[in-house]
Amino acid sequence: MRRSAAPSQVLGKVAKKPRFIPPGKSNAVCPKIETEEMDQDMKLKEIGEKHGNVSLFSEMFGENKNENFTQSVESSGKVKSTKVWNSTSKCSKLEMKTQNVPKADAMYLPTSGMAKEAAAQEEPDCLTKYFSVMWCKASKKKHKKWEGDAILITKGKSVILKDMEGKDIGRGTGYKSKELDSLEEGQTLMIGGKEIEVMGVISADDFSSGRCFQTGIATHDTVPTALPQTTMKQFCKPIKSACQPSTKENILLNSQSRKPRHNPNDANSLVMPRPNASHQCTFNKAGLPVVDVVVDPYIANNLRPHQREGIVFLYECVMGMRVSGRFGAILADEMGLGKTLQCISLVWTLLRQGVYGCKPVLKRALIVTPGSLVKNWKKEFQKWLGSERIKVFTVDQDHKVEEFISSPLYSVMIISYEMLLRSLDQIQAIEFNLLICDEGHRLKNSSIKTTTALTSLPCERRIILTGTPIQNDLQEFYALIEFVNPGVLGSLSTYRKIYEEPIVRSREPSATKEEKDLGEKRAAELTRLTGLFVLRRTQEVINKFLPPKKENIIFCQPTALQLELYRKLLSSHVITSCLQGRLENSPHLICIGALKKLCNHPCLLLKAVKEKSCDPKSDEHVESSLYEGLTDVFPQDYTSDIFSETDSGKLQVLVKLLAAIRELSSSERVVLVSNYTQTLNILQETCKRYGYSYTRLDGNTPVSQRQQIVDSFNCKFSPAFIFLLSSKAGGVGLNLVGASHLVLYDIDWNPATDIQAMARVWRDGQKHTVHIYRLLTTGSIEEKIYQRQISKQDLSGAVVDLSKTSEHIHFSVEELRNLFTLHENSSCVTHDLLECDCMGNKDHQNPSSQKPSVSRCCQLRQDQGKHNLKKPLSMSQLMQWKHFSGQHQALPDPFLERIKENVSFIFQNVTNPTSPTQ
Numbered sequence: 001m002r003r004s005a006a007p008s009q010v011l012g013k014v015a016k017k018p019r020f021i022p023p024g025k026s027n028a029v030c031p032k033i034e035t036e037e038m039d040q041d042m043k044l045k046e047i048g049e050k051h052g053n054v055s056l057f058s059e060m061f062g063e064n065k066n067e068n069f070t071q072s073v074e075s076s077g078k079v080k081s082t083k084v085w086n087s088t089s090k091c092s093k094l095e096m097k098t099q100n101v102p103k104a105d106a107m108y109l110p111t112s113g114m115a116k117e118a119a120a121q122e123e124p125d126c127l128t129k130y131f132s133v134m135w136c137k138a139s140k141k142k143h144k145k146w147e148g149d150a151i152l153i154t155k156g157k158s159v160i161l162k163d164m165e166g167k168d169i170g171r172g173t174g175y176k177s178k179e180l181d182s183l184e185e186g187q188t189l190m191i192g193g194k195e196i197e198v199m200g201v202i203s204a205d206d207f208s209s210g211r212c213f214q215t216g217i218a219t220h221d222t223v224p225t226a227l228p229q230t231t232m233k234q235f236c237k238p239i240k241s242a243c244q245p246s247t248k249e250n251i252l253l254n255s256q257s258r259k260p261r262h263n264p265n266d267a268n269s270l271v272m273p274r275p276n277a278s279h280q281c282t283f284n285k286a287g288l289p290v291v292d293v294v295v296d297p298y299i300a301n302n303l304r305p306h307q308r309e310g311i312v313f314l315y316e317c318v319m320g321m322r323v324s325g326r327f328g329a330i331l332a333d334e335m336g337l338g339k340t341l342q343c344i345s346l347v348w349t350l351l352r353q354g355v356y357g358c359k360p361v362l363k364r365a366l367i368v369t370p371g372s373l374v375k376n377w378k379k380e381f382q383k384w385l386g387s388e389r390i391k392v393f394t395v396d397q398d399h400k401v402e403e404f405i406s407s408p409l410y411s412v413m414i415i416s417y418e419m420l421l422r423s424l425d426q427i428q429a430i431e432f433n434l435l436i437c438d439e440g441h442r443l444k445n446s447s448i449k450t451t452t453a454l455t456s457l458p459c460e461r462r463i464i465l466t467g468t469p470i471q472n473d474l475q476e477f478y479a480l481i482e483f484v485n486p487g488v489l490g491s492l493s494t495y496r497k498i499y500e501e502p503i504v505r506s507r508e509p510s511a512t513k514e515e516k517d518l519g520e521k522r523a524a525e526l527t528r529l530t531g532l533f534v535l536r537r538t539q540e541v542i543n544k545f546l547p548p549k550k551e552n553i554i555f556c557q558p559t560a561l562q563l564e565l566y567r568k569l570l571s572s573h574v575i576t577s578c579l580q581g582r583l584e585n586s587p588h589l590i591c592i593g594a595l596k597k598l599c600n601h602p603c604l605l606l607k608a609v610k611e612k613s614c615d616p617k618s619d620e621h622v623e624s625s626l627y628e629g630l631t632d633v634f635p636q637d638y639t640s641d642i643f644s645e646t647d648s649g650k651l652q653v654l655v656k657l658l659a660a661i662r663e664l665s666s667s668e669r670v671v672l673v674s675n676y677t678q679t680l681n682i683l684q685e686t687c688k689r690y691g692y693s694y695t696r697l698d699g700n701t702p703v704s705q706r707q708q709i710v711d712s713f714n715c716k717f718s719p720a721f722i723f724l725l726s727s728k729a730g731g732v733g734l735n736l737v738g739a740s741h742l743v744l745y746d747i748d749w750n751p752a753t754d755i756q757a758m759a760r761v762w763r764d765g766q767k768h769t770v771h772i773y774r775l776l777t778t779g780s781i782e783e784k785i786y787q788r789q790i791s792k793q794d795l796s797g798a799v800v801d802l803s804k805t806s807e808h809i810h811f812s813v814e815e816l817r818n819l820f821t822l823h824e825n826s827s828c829v830t831h832d833l834l835e836c837d838c839m840g841n842k843d844h845q846n847p848s849s850q851k852p853s854v855s856r857c858c859q860l861r862q863d864q865g866k867h868n869l870k871k872p873l874s875m876s877q878l879m880q881w882k883h884f885s886g887q888h889q890a891l892p893d894p895f896l897e898r899i900k901e902n903v904s905f906i907f908q909n910v911t912n913p914t915s916p917t918q
């Protein structure tokens with residue numbers, strides 16, 4: 001029976017593309033095989049399969065052990081291997097060589113250290129070669145049934161056979177090197193109980209990049225490796241289609257004048273690239289005229305250059321022009337780059353136009369987004385298209401999905417993830433031609449309800465939008481790719497074997513040179529493949545359009561009360577036992593929580609103490625033990641309800657800062673961010689005390705009111721001076737350009753939370769110089785968290801996921817010791833760690849520090865690791881910032897000058913210092 005040709009060949013991935021010859025008909029004479037020997041070989045195969053497979057490099061070059069496997073083989077006794085060679089000359093008969101092979105331990109590469117060396121000596125400097133092959137179980141039948149494609153690796157006298165998922169399915173040694181060396185197309189070979197036939201040679205590069213395993217991805221010949229220039233005006237008249245069937249429709253359409261909807265020759269026009277001939281043949285069977293798709297100038301005139309490129313990219317993806325037969329894309333631009341506008345441009349273009357006979361590509365588009373952003377999407381549609389061009393439908397309590405179905409007015413539906421789950425049945429019944437998932441990193445887990453629900457929608461054109469780096473966790477990355485372009489990276493097990501395992505292994509400190517090389521090549525290949533439909537640009541592309549940003553890390557002196565309470569907590573029995581490694585039930589997390597509360601304000605700690613003492617079950621709890629004797633430290637009349645700002649170092653600084661902003665730039669406004677509702681209550685109370693008008697958005701704010709709160713704050717005439725924001729509630733997607741000062745009152749373990757919050761203000765639409773203030777209590781746990789945040793090691797892990805909290809962090813006792821140390825005699829422990837000798841008088845910054853201060857690495861980045869300097873990257877960036885001690889004579893920043901009394905140290909960085917402001 002014939003089987004279809006190997007996928008690797010069909011897709012043209014193999015360097016040499018041999019003709020497929022079924023085994024029965026090959027020029028190889030059916031080998032004469034001794035049954036007994038064959039059975040032995042079969043046994044070996046079974047043993048091999050039973051004990052799993054180890055990676056190629058570990059086996060081939062003897063890096064890893066597989067004791068079980070070796071033992072089993074050894075116990076199988078004397079085994080014979082059968083080799084069948086097919087002479088290259090057509091007429092020559094197959095020469096059958098059956099030899100007594102070596103004992104099992106000689107047949108399989110040795111796994112112990114000494115044996116490894118022996119193997120290496122045995123095969124000095126042998127070239128490793130790679131072949132694409134077909135395999136089947138060895139049999140005497142004339143007409144064999146090939147069972148699959150495989151990759152054959154030969155080195156010296158050894159061979160390894162891998163299936164297309166990268167798993168080992170056969171191995172052997174004791175072959176003649178000369179014969180393996182001259183292996184070529186059409187030749188057959190016995191490996192274990194399998195017969196293989198060589199189909200072609202694979203280059204070392206194709207193997208090490210993993211490309212030879214890739215069967216699910218075929219790109220169109222014309223897919224550009226770099227993004228195309230966006231102004232493409234070479235087309236103006238409709239051209240004849242590459243396929244010209246003379247259907248009635250075709251004749252009719254050709255007879256009509258089919259003009260592009262907008263003039264492709266206009267200055268600043270944005271014209272989509274035309275599909276190539278193969279695309280036309282596949283998607284334009286009717287042979288309709290090919291007409292230029294031109295983005296409406298109404299919207300195109302406002303686009304930034306990176307947005308024009310992004311729209312072309314999205315267009316090519318959803319039209320199936322970048323990867324054959326795939327219509328998905330991931331737009332992973334950093335926060336604030338206008339992913340919304342890029343999608344709106346695409347949707348609007350495709351709802352009105354189509355390259356084949358002007359027929360619109362989309363009838364209906366579905367946008368799924370977090371609840372807090374539903375209204376923002378509608379607003380952005382109106383902002384960029386006006387309300388007369390398009391009517392979009394937002395699903396909420398008062399506007400049900402049925403209304404969308406029954407009304408002919410709407411072609412775009414915007415719905416929250418939660419609402420989608422509730423109305424899934426109705427949504428499934430609607431035919432959407434494009435699905436956009438905003439903040440789509442939530443689909444990183446393929447088993448969660450949302451992902452399953454969205455996957456069930458029968459829509460092939462899928463776009464994920466996310467501002468979060470997505471390549472840090474390779475399994476999550478796979479899930480996102482799988483959602484937009486199912487099957488494009490093969491099965492999960494293939495992906496793991498070919499990409500994830502070698503890449504992860506190569507990053508481990510104990511990786512060998514070969515493993516490092518292989519991991520790097522696989523990472524590069526994965527980046528190349530996914531780069532066809534994943535696009536990420538960083539903030540830098542937009543920086544030049546943004547006003548200056550002054551980022552300040554402000555180290556606030558703790559008050560006497562804070563210090564006393566801090567010492568008392570550190571001397572508690574709970575903390576001492578944590579430092580002895582007793583961490584069952586995570587008492588350290590309670591300790592960390594208490595210290596953080598204390599840093600924000602002592603009254604928060606007292607509140608917790610009181611609540612605990614009212615708790616009838618408190619005796620059992622570590623918390624009550626931690627708080628023991630604390631109330632005695634508080635002044636006698638101290639209450640948790642009435643607080644004084646003079647008891648918290650950070651609050652003192654904040655009060656002065658707000659007063660300075662009010663006085664020095666009365667028209668400017670402030671966003672005050674905290675992770676805790678209770679802290680926000682204190683900040684709110686402070687606003688009241690000083691008569692500052694404020695507005696507030698936290699987890700309790702109904703989703704339906706959020707956009708309105710944001711809009712009225714951003715409005716020029718808003719009376720609110722302060723926007724109180726819970727970073728967890730309002731982190732993603734919000735736009736708070738109405739404010740130009742942002743204070744991060746407390747610090748989160750996860751840098752992503754803080755980065756997200758900061759990006760709300762310094763984004764497109766901001767007209768003033770932006771001031772960011774991050775307040776940290778000097779010498780306290782907050783400094784440690786900051787150091788941890790900026791260390792590269794943590795960035796690559798923790799930055800990925802906003803949901804990751806301290807509960808997900810594993811602390812060693814050593815780390816806890818560091819966390820639970822109070823540095824009372826330092827004005828800035830972080831500066832001490834930098835070993836900078838400026839004494840807090842460095843009022844210049846290195847130009848390189850004007851780039852965004854926090855680098856976000858991804859696992860796939862090839863150069864990762866090469867910058868492995870003694871100090872982590874971001875620490876060394878901090879070195880380039882301005883350093884001011886609290887004693888600095890005259891700070892160049894008027895706001896900082898006003899607060900310096902309670903400040904022990906400041907790091908400052910200015911980005912875009914010369915950008916214009918209003």
Ligand SMILES: Nc1ncnc2c1ncn2[C@@H]1O[C@H](COP(=O)(O)OP(=O)(O)OP(=O)(O)O)[C@@H](O)[C@H]1O
Binds near residue numbers: 341764
């Ligand atoms: N070309 C432009 N000109 C002016 N303003 C723009 C432009 N593009 C986008 N904006 C504005 O920039 C702000 C940020 O855009 P948007 O919300 O789409 O960013 P995003 O990439 O989705 O970021 P996030 O990841 O934070 O959601 C919005 O107010 C948007 O209207």
Ligand SMILES: [Mg+2]
Binds near residue numbers: 339439733
């Ligand atoms: Mg967004």
